[in-house]
Structures are given as structure tokens and as C-alpha cells.
Amino acid sequence: MRGRSVAWVPPLVLLLAIAAVDWNTTGEFRIISWIVLVPGIAAAICGVWGTAVISVLAVLTYVMVDSAWPGEYQAGWPDFVLVVIGGILATLACAVRLRGERRMLHMRDVADTTRRTVLRPLPPHWGGLDHAAVYLASDVEARVGGDFYDIQPGPHGTRVLVGDVQGKGLGAVEAAAALLGTFREAGYHEADLGTVAERLEIRMLRHRRRTAALGLGQGAAALSERAPGTPPDSDRFATAALVGFPDDDPCAVDVILFGHEPPLLVGPYGVRPLPPGDGLPLGLGELAVDGPPSVHRVPLAPGETLLLTTDGVTEARDAQGEFYPLADDVARAVAADLRTAEPRRLVAFVRDRTLRHCGGRLVDDTTVFAVRRGGEQGERVVRSGRLQS
Structure with missing residues (x-):
């Protein structure tokens, strides 16, 4: 949009939506663990730094939303570790994706140059x-x-x-x-x-x-x-x-x-x-x-x-x-x-x-x-x- 990437908008909106839905559900029905999906979506459409920022925001959102509930309803450390690992893996996957895209673009440039030569x-x-x-x-x-x-x-x-x-x-x-x-x-x-x-x-x-x-x-x-x-x-x-x-x-x-x-x-x-x-x-x-x-x-x-x-x-x-x-x-x-x-x-x-x-x-x-x-x-x-x- 106007020359700037807005790929960060969908994962951010999804993160806020998950937090809002979790806040308005009962203690027996928690969806806070779904936050682990957000870094994966960011890895598919954002850059490495964008994915890393979204991953950090996902961890912070998890901590804030989970801490706001009484102790008996908190998801606790297992889901926290899952969100952290998910963010790290998503960032690494994004780096691999971008490297493959750069290689593909290079091969495409080589093919275009070959075609223009022939x-x-x-x-x-x-x-x-x-x-x-x-x-x-x-x-x-x-x-x-x-x-x-x-x-x-x-x-x-x-x-x-x-x-x-x-x-x-x-x-x-x-x-x-x-x-x-x-x-x-x-x-x-x-x-x-x-x-x-x-x-x-x-x-x-x-x-x-x-x-x-x-x-x-x-x-x-x-x-x-x-x-x-x-x-x-x-x-x-x-x-x-x-x-x-x-x-x-x-x-x-x-x-x-x-x-x-x-x-x-x-x-x-x-x-x-x-x-x-x-x-x-x-x-x-x-x-x-x-x-x-x-x-x-x-x-x-x-x-x-x-x-x-x-x-x-x-x-x-x-x-x-x-x-x-x-x-x-x-x-x-x-x-x-x-x-x-x-x-x-x-x-x-x-x-x-x-x-x-x-x-x-x-x-x-x-x-x-x-x-x-x-x-x-x-x-x-x-x-x-x-x-x-």
C-alpha cells in the first residue's frame, strides 16, 4: 500500500482477535493456545524481522492474557513454551523461505537472460x-x-x-x-x-x-x-x-x-x-x-x-x-x-x-x-x- 508492505496486518489482526475471543470466553473454554498459529502465518507472508516481531508480540500477548485469569484457569508454562518454540521455528522457516525465493528469482533472471540471448x-x-x-x-x-x-x-x-x-x-x-x-x-x-x-x-x-x-x-x-x-x-x-x-x-x-x-x-x-x-x-x-x-x-x-x-x-x-x-x-x-x-x-x-x-x-x-x-x-x-x- 503506497509502496509499503502491509503483510504484517493479517497476523496482527488474528493475534488481537484470538486475545479478544479468549478474554470473552469462559474459563473452561480457552483458546489462548491458538496464538501459536500466528507466527506460522507471519512466516508465510512476512519478512524475517516481521515474523520475529510478530512472534515476540504473540509471546507477550499470551503472558498478558493468561495472567489476567485466576490461577485455576491459567494455561501455564506448557503452552507458553509451545508459543515460544513456535515463534522461533516460524522465524527460521521464514528465513529458509526467503532464501529459496531469492534463489528462484536468481534462476528466473538467468533464464530470462538466456532467453534474450537466444x-x-x-x-x-x-x-x-x-x-x-x-x-x-x-x-x-x-x-x-x-x-x-x-x-x-x-x-x-x-x-x-x-x-x-x-x-x-x-x-x-x-x-x-x-x-x-x-x-x-x-x-x-x-x-x-x-x-x-x-x-x-x-x-x-x-x-x-x-x-x-x-x-x-x-x-x-x-x-x-x-x-x-x-x-x-x-x-x-x-x-x-x-x-x-x-x-x-x-x-x-x-x-x-x-x-x-x-x-x-x-x-x-x-x-x-x-x-x-x-x-x-x-x-x-x-x-x-x-x-x-x-x-x-x-x-x-x-x-x-x-x-x-x-x-x-x-x-x-x-x-x-x-x-x-x-x-x-x-x-x-x-x-x-x-x-x-x-x-x-x-x-x-x-x-x-x-x-x-x-x-x-x-x-x-x-x-x-x-x-x-x-x-x-x-x-x-x-x-x-x-x-x-
């Missing part, structure tokens, strides 16, 4: 693109997982990468960081999008070989430290969508899919999926029999937004086990309000509808990323379609 903040209109993104970790306490995304402008156009590393934990985060580092360099320097894809595949293979070498000799100890169902780091792979916005053709996008769900193009004229890709997930390219994945150039209408999501959206289920119908739901929303195709509105809509569909129980990390070319041309198309509707 998923760096993107400036508005970065690379000539209007964009919006939301990331939700399936593990609320972890706050960071294996999903990744980034935009890299360069002399050969602006490139976008969205993907999901198999598994969870720090191993998945490390793999995502390795892929993003390669994308930021190759996406800037390489003229051909296919070469960028090749560099990403090589990076994933190098990462797997390094983690495999580090895992030699760990044996059963390494297996025991992994969560059930989590693959070894040397067996990880990543699904991803690599998108290029070429400078020489503002009405098209180049797309390479590595085992990723085809993105959706959302605009004033409806929703259409991109063609499915023929690439294997990153890290499994050695198994491909038809060579590297193909680059598909897709026409892009003015005002269309490219919507990319990870498994957290496509695998979200309701109570009946039904998957979230992303394309149909977005199509209905755009038909009702063309402004839904704007990146920020579109990301917020998909996030809210996904959480509502699964009841807030995400089975996997969830990333929703929307991007479209910036400029006034797209906005004119959106506005004209809005007026016609």
Missing part, C-alpha cells in the same frame, strides 16, 4: 518487415526451451528462420543457439538461400558430433540425468522453416522447409498454406536420398502476412483430444475482421485461441511468429478490402 529482441520494422512474435514455454518455471526464431537483413534480402529443436532442457537451448548463430552469419553473407540451408544442416551435424564426443564415458550416469523421453544430445534434430524475402522480387517469398509444418499466408483474400517442403529436419540430412531440400518461390500478394508456428500450436488438443484447427480458425477471424491479418493482431489471436483450445495446458513449447513486408502498399490493400467488406 531469442534476441527484434527492432520494429527490422529488415523492412513488420513482425510480431510470442513464445510460451510448456514448462512455466523454465521460461526457455528449444523453439527459436530470428530475422536477419542483409545485402541479398531479408531472411527469416523459425524452428523447434527436438527435446527440452539446456541441451535443446544450446542447439537452438548454435543454429541461430549460424543463421545470423550465413543469412547475411550468402547470396543463395540454398547455401544458407546447407550451412544450417552442417552446423547441426557439427553440434551433434561435439555433444556425442562430450558424452563419451558418461554412460548410465548421463542417461539418469535426462528427463524421461528426452533424447541424447547427439541424437537431436530440429524442424525449421527458412524464408527469404528477395530484394529483386517484392511480390514473392522463397521458402525451404526442414520437416516443418507449411506456413500460412494470411491476407485480405483469405488463408492459404504454402506447399509442403521436401526437406528432412536439420541434423538428418545425411538420410536424404533426393539431395538437399528445394527452394520454393511463392507469390506474395500485398498485405499478406506469413504465419509460422511450432508444435505447441499444431499439437494443442482440447478435452476431447481434437487438434486445434489453426487454418480454419484464422480464416474465420480474417473474414470477420480484416485487421486480424496484421502481425500483432494475428499473433495475439493465435496465442489466445491456442491457450483456450487446450485449456492452458501446453504439451510443447509454443512459438507464434507473423511477418510481412512493410510499406504503404500492403496497408492500402488491407484498407481497400476493409471498405469493400
Whole structure:
């Protein structure tokens, strides 16, 4: 209240209430021993000094209220010792609680720093693109997982990468960081999008070989430290969508899919999926029999937004086990309000509808990323379609 803590008010009010009730009851019905509950409540919501003060007040209140009764009705030393010990234990418990909270806050800061390092903040209109993104970790306490995304402008156009590393934990985060580092360099320097894809595949293979070498000799100890169902780091792979916005053709996008769900193009004229890709997930390219994945150039209408999501959206289920119908739901929303195709509105809509569909129980990390070319041309198309509707 006004910047000051009032956590001491509830235990103090409870202490006064117990004293008042005890004073107004008969000698055969004493509740003075309930005072021992007051320091415990203070330990749960107050600081160490606040809990210590409440404990001292509880002891003093006990002495005053108990001494006011005739000798035959006094609770005496046994309950007094109980109140004293209860206050001491409550103060110690409060100190342990605060230490755990400080440690948790520190871990949360570390997780936030890691997330900002892997998923760096993107400036508005970065690379000539209007964009919006939301990331939700399936593990609320972890706050960071294996999903990744980034935009890299360069002399050969602006490139976008969205993907999901198999598994969870720090191993998945490390793999995502390795892929993003390669994308930021190759996406800037390489003229051909296919070469960028090749560099990403090589990076994933190098990462797997390094983690495999580090895992030699760990044996059963390494297996025991992994969560059930989590693959070894040397067996990880990543699904991803690599998108290029070429400078020489503002009405098209180049797309390479590595085992990723085809993105959706959302605009004033409806929703259409991109063609499915023929690439294997990153890290499994050695198994491909038809060579590297193909680059598909897709026409892009003015005002269309490219919507990319990870498994957290496509695998979200309701109570009946039904998957979230992303394309149909977005199509209905755009038909009702063309402004839904704007990146920020579109990301917020998909996030809210996904959480509502699964009841807030995400089975996997969830990333929703929307991007479209910036400029006034797209906005004119959106506005004209809005007026016609």
C-alpha cells in the first residue's frame, strides 16, 4: 500500500482477535493456545524481522492474557513454551523461505537472460518487415526451451528462420543457439538461400558430433540425468522453416522447409498454406536420398502476412483430444475482421485461441511468429478490402 508492505496486518489482526475471543470466553473454554498459529502465518507472508516481531508480540500477548485469569484457569508454562518454540521455528522457516525465493528469482533472471540471448529482441520494422512474435514455454518455471526464431537483413534480402529443436532442457537451448548463430552469419553473407540451408544442416551435424564426443564415458550416469523421453544430445534434430524475402522480387517469398509444418499466408483474400517442403529436419540430412531440400518461390500478394508456428500450436488438443484447427480458425477471424491479418493482431489471436483450445495446458513449447513486408502498399490493400467488406 503506497509502496509499503502491509503483510504484517493479517497476523496482527488474528493475534488481537484470538486475545479478544479468549478474554470473552469462559474459563473452561480457552483458546489462548491458538496464538501459536500466528507466527506460522507471519512466516508465510512476512519478512524475517516481521515474523520475529510478530512472534515476540504473540509471546507477550499470551503472558498478558493468561495472567489476567485466576490461577485455576491459567494455561501455564506448557503452552507458553509451545508459543515460544513456535515463534522461533516460524522465524527460521521464514528465513529458509526467503532464501529459496531469492534463489528462484536468481534462476528466473538467468533464464530470462538466456532467453534474450537466444531469442534476441527484434527492432520494429527490422529488415523492412513488420513482425510480431510470442513464445510460451510448456514448462512455466523454465521460461526457455528449444523453439527459436530470428530475422536477419542483409545485402541479398531479408531472411527469416523459425524452428523447434527436438527435446527440452539446456541441451535443446544450446542447439537452438548454435543454429541461430549460424543463421545470423550465413543469412547475411550468402547470396543463395540454398547455401544458407546447407550451412544450417552442417552446423547441426557439427553440434551433434561435439555433444556425442562430450558424452563419451558418461554412460548410465548421463542417461539418469535426462528427463524421461528426452533424447541424447547427439541424437537431436530440429524442424525449421527458412524464408527469404528477395530484394529483386517484392511480390514473392522463397521458402525451404526442414520437416516443418507449411506456413500460412494470411491476407485480405483469405488463408492459404504454402506447399509442403521436401526437406528432412536439420541434423538428418545425411538420410536424404533426393539431395538437399528445394527452394520454393511463392507469390506474395500485398498485405499478406506469413504465419509460422511450432508444435505447441499444431499439437494443442482440447478435452476431447481434437487438434486445434489453426487454418480454419484464422480464416474465420480474417473474414470477420480484416485487421486480424496484421502481425500483432494475428499473433495475439493465435496465442489466445491456442491457450483456450487446450485449456492452458501446453504439451510443447509454443512459438507464434507473423511477418510481412512493410510499406504503404500492403496497408492500402488491407484498407481497400476493409471498405469493400
